[in-house]
Amino acid sequence: MLGCKRFISLFGFAAFALPLFAQNYGEINGRVTDPTGAVVNGATVTATNKATNVARSVQTNSSGNYTLPFLAPGVYDIQADQPGFRGFRREGIQLQVGGTDQIDISLEVGAVNDVVAVTGTAALLTTEGAAVGTVIENKSIIELPLNGRDYLQLAQLQPNVYAPAQGSNLGFRGGFNVAGNSEIANQYILDGIDNNDETTNQPLHRPILDAVREFKVLTGTYSAEYGRQAGGQIIVTTQSGTNEFHGAAWEFHRNSGLDARNFFAPQKPSFRRNQFGGVLGGPIKKDQTFFFCAYEVQRSGQQEAGMATVPSLAF
Numbered sequence: 001m002l003g004c005k006r007f008i009s010l011f012g013f014a015a016f017a018l019p020l021f022a023q024n025y026g027e028i029n030g031r032v033t034d035p036t037g038a039v040v041n042g043a044t045v046t047a048t049n050k051a052t053n054v055a056r057s058v059q060t061n062s063s064g065n066y067t068l069p070f071l072a073p074g075v076y077d078i079q080a081d082q083p084g085f086r087g088f089r090r091e092g093i094q095l096q097v098g099g100t101d102q103i104d105i106s107l108e109v110g111a112v113n114d115v116v117a118v119t120g121t122a123a124l125l126t127t128e129g130a131a132v133g134t135v136i137e138n139k140s141i142i143e144l145p146l147n148g149r150d151y152l153q154l155a156q157l158q159p160n161v162y163a164p165a166q167g168s169n170l171g172f173r174g175g176f177n178v179a180g181n182s183e184i185a186n187q188y189i190l191d192g193i194d195n196n197d198e199t200t201n202q203p204l205h206r207p208i209l210d211a212v213r214e215f216k217v218l219t220g221t222y223s224a225e226y227g228r229q230a231g232g233q234i235i236v237t238t239q240s241g242t243n244e245f246h247g248a249a250w251e252f253h254r255n256s257g258l259d260a261r262n263f264f265a266p267q268k269p270s271f272r273r274n275q276f277g278g279v280l281g282g283p284i285k286k287d288q289t290f291f292f293c294a295y296e297v298q299r300s301g302q303q304e305a306g307m308a309t310v311p312s313l314a315f
Helices: 138-143 151-157
Strands: 002-014 026-033 044-049 055-059 065-071 074-081 087-095 100-102 115-118 132-137 187-190 212-220 233-238 246-255 271-285 289-303
Touching: 026 044, 026 074, 026 087, 044 065, 055 065, 132 138, 132 151, 138 151, 138 212, 151 212
Parallel strands: 026 100, 087 115, 187 233
Antiparallel strands: 002 289, 026 065, 044 055, 044 074, 074 087, 132 212, 212 233, 246 271, 271 289
16 A cells, blocks of 8 residues: 655744734843842833844833843843943843743942943743743754654653653654643644644644744643643744844655565565755844745655455455
8 A cells, every 4th residue: 555645834924923922922020229229210121132133121110120021032131221320231141932031130339331241140040930841942953853853752851741652542643741631631832822723632733843943841830821721831932033144954865775674564665755945034124124934845655564354265
């Protein structure tokens, strides 16, 4: 029996699209104080994305607190300014998908044109929520070997995430169990949008591997925003363009050259798979508008050997 399939996926978006849901974005917050520990009201705090140079600014409230929500995952520089105090600058803050980083700032008395720069700091701890999860970054997604280039296979590297039970009807779709829940109890979020197939509760759309920036698997203690499913929360964010042009092209080939023959097959079934494509991203208008597109084709031909009961010569 010979089965052939051809699959083409085209995926593209512009980075100026408005944010839809908070799960796909990060947040930076904290408190600004003076050398005595008193809060500083009205200080301007600015977060700048190093890849796109897009900046967001807020002012501290009467309690000295500030919040910068709906920030795209990436590397940020934080700057704080207030008349009568030296400027404060902290560089290289890695904000991950669905993450909340608390950056408390202490301003020193001095001239406004003086800046206190902080570059070497300890890793940030998540103190704003009780959710337990791990982020798989783009470097791991692209460089780790994956059969069929399915990035969700990396979810099983996380604690409390397991392959489905033997004989599972959804196991062949790439499902997995989280914290003892069924593989149909997971929730998939793609760029802040519900990405669940209502029939099988598996991801409806799987973006091209090279178009995935990072994804996060939450395994327990969810906040109210994750209220649909009791299993894992899989939050996927896709790539976007930056101020520099970046691209890649690839082709992966697999065949039956080193495969073993099925014991009951008269000859070794043939198998051939080719996956090829490319990605390209960059600026449309520097510091303002960006693009990113990805294209991949999969062509495969496969023979399958099976056993069946057939009528005897007497019949």
